[in-house]
Amino acid sequence: MKKWFAVIGDPISHSKSPAMHNAWYKEMNVDATYIPIHVEPANLHQAVTSLKLLGASGWNVTIPHKEAILPLLDELDEQAQKMGAVNTVVKTAAGKYKGYNTDGAGFVRSLEDMIGPAHKDKLVLLIGAGGAARGIAFALLAEGYQHITIANRTLAKAEAIVEQLGCGQAISLQEAENNLQKFAIFIQTTPAGMTSGTLDLPFSLDKLPQGAIAADIVYNPLMTPFLQAAESKGATIVNGLGMFVHQGAIAYNYWLGHYPNTSSTIAELTAQLK
Ligand code: ATR
Secondary structure: OOEEEEEOOOOOOOOHHHHHHHHHHHHHOOOEEEEEOOOOHHHHHHHHHHHHHHOOOOEEEEOOOOOOHHOOOOOEHHHHHHOOOEEEEEEEOOOOOEEOOOHHHHHHHHHHHEEEEEEOOOOEEOOOHHHHHHHHHHHHHHOOOEEOOOOOOOHHHHHHHHHOOOOOEOOOOOHHHHHHHOOOOOEEEEEOOOOOOOOOOOOOOOOOOOEEEEEEEEOOOOOOHHHHHHHHOOEEOOOOOOHHHHHHHHHHHHOOOOOHHHHHHHHHHHHHHO
């Protein structure tokens, strides 16, 4: 039987997931389809009930449903439970719907695509303490990164993640700015620099150390103000596109049991977004 997948969110029309997944099915000769479904928050419960009833093979979950969907699922992966957010739902062999989170792992894959896996002992500065930062912090830890510091405008939110992680430290943005030279990998997770936003950089990168690695989770624009500032200081930069493609690829792998070709997808989307 033909498999079908979806992405639910509000808004949803801008999502690049349907084109990406459908291109992978075509390339890999998989008899499946992937559709965008606009679900407003008030309708989430009914939408999930319907997806289950109609027998979806799985679906992705995007803003604003990643947290609210947790109690509506039959099972939760341990990492997703800890992160408190789900972006991928998988129909299990037993017909249950299980929630996973592939965002953080997608980020780490994207980072390691660019810099390799040999930097796990370096000091990481995570900027921001929202849902995205929490997912990345858990994934970094799971992948063996040992030194994670979280800087946030609201210190209490950074402290809460550190407590949940059971390691690392929380600092203010000012402390981060004053101590930039201590870190090697900088990960920007605030909305600063998104096309629709008007935010400035969370802080100045004037004292960025030599050989820094700077990553942003935003991919539209590909060059955020953070990455521009980091590149002008000689940093190796990692834009958010790889994270987007790998979170989708990890979901695809959960659903279909093999990893799709991510490098050609990243190249195509880069050309579109330039
Ligand atoms: P997401 O779940 O996508 O990560 P979020 O939960 O809204 O988004 O988190 C956004 C993050 O960006 C937060 O860390 C937020 O800081 P606060 O916790 O202090 O709110 C941060 N952020 C948003 N706007 C910012 C700004 N102008 N300067 C600095 N940090 C900002």
